[in-house]
């Protein structure tokens with residue numbers, strides 16, 4: 001009998017990288033001029049390169065580093081055991097960090113996702129199939145819908161911070177507009193129009209949690225009037241109280257297609273309980289990336305019927321986990337979607353492969369890529385957003401080729417930064433002195 005072996009992993013590198021961003025506002029403060037990510041590069045004995053991307057910061061970087069002893073010299077056929085070993089190593093620490101005041105809890109699990117992505121990339125290259133074929137029921141679509149992710153933007157140029165002032169030579173107004181302040185409904189509409197013209201978005205999301213609720217619901221209403229056929233949503237990241245959210249959103253029937261984290265935990269009730277009450281009171285579908293972010297939370301959310309659209313970002317669900325969420329959605333009458341943070345093109349490919357494998361009903365995926373596209377890339381030919389979609393071809397693995405020159409440049413930018421992780425409060429303190437995060441107050445209502 002012949003015996004076959006899958007290639008062995010011969011090399012691993014973890015490279016922190018950074019790219020340019022605009023002064024995007026949210027309840028956590030303001031984005032800094034640079035966003036950071038961690039890139040994982042694996043090499044195997046067949047000469048293939050596999051890549052994965054995770055959010056920035058040293059906790060995630062060290063967590064990915066822990067994979068080294070699990071993967072070097074292992075055969076890629078052991079993909080599932082390698083991924084679950086790393087997952088077990090980080091789980092307790094992640095649970096311990098929960099609720100320590102941060103408003104997103106996306107830590108060590110992201111390292112697991114980066115490892116899984118890189119291994120799936122290698123496996124797909126070995127087998128000659130795209131990653132989507134190795135998830136769930138295999139590849140179900142040739143393209144994935146993504147939405148135009150709109151933000152109120154602060155005037156970063158009035159601060160001493162080094163914010164981008166347009167990206168030269170790309171020939172579209174979007175690349176100038178994205179770096180200018182946008183604090184009114186009119187400016188949000190202009191942002192949407194330019195982004196729509198550039199990327200063909202059909203659907204939009206407005207990040208809230210910045211101005212008073214009435215101002216933000218006015219902005220999303222004007223947006224809907226301008227794009228009446230779009231599925232539009234607003235996401236204040238739980239900034240509104242339950243009563244306020246009900247009041248504000250009862251005026252948004254016919255305006256928003258769903259409400260994303262309109263309110264959260266309050267008065268001793270969990271975010272899942274509060275969203276269930278919101279949903280019952282308004283009849284509006286609810287999306288979340290805040291209260292059903294792991295299987296334990298998801299089980300409670302399901303029992304309470306708190307959520308219609310879990311935004312299962314593969315970075316904090318893992319790629320296989322995110323597809324498993326889509327299977328759960330299909331069985332329980334929910335719709336699958338994905339959350340995002342600022343990211344490079346490796347993550348865009350990860351989103352696209354997962355979106356191509358998600359079963360059942362899906363909504364357009366979040367992506368921040370429109371804020372980075374054109375001047376931040378790690379691959380030779382980044383996936384493109386055309387007509388509001390990212391194509392998923394049958395190219396093996398993640399379907400991308402890493403560009404080491406770009407990676408080195410992004411690493412050099414990272415090395416010049418004072419801190420590795422994201423700190424939105426720091427940039428916000430240049431707009432409002434001594435500004436502090438408050439999970440129940442929009443960022444500029446101080």
Ligand code: GKR
Pocket residue numbers: 024025026104207235237289339340341342366
């Ligand atoms: O990039 O400012 C941002 C977003 O607010 C992000 O950090 C959120 O995690 O996009 C996310 C969301 O939908 O809540």
Ligand code: MG
Pocket residue numbers: 235237260261288289290339
């Ligand atoms: Mg959200």
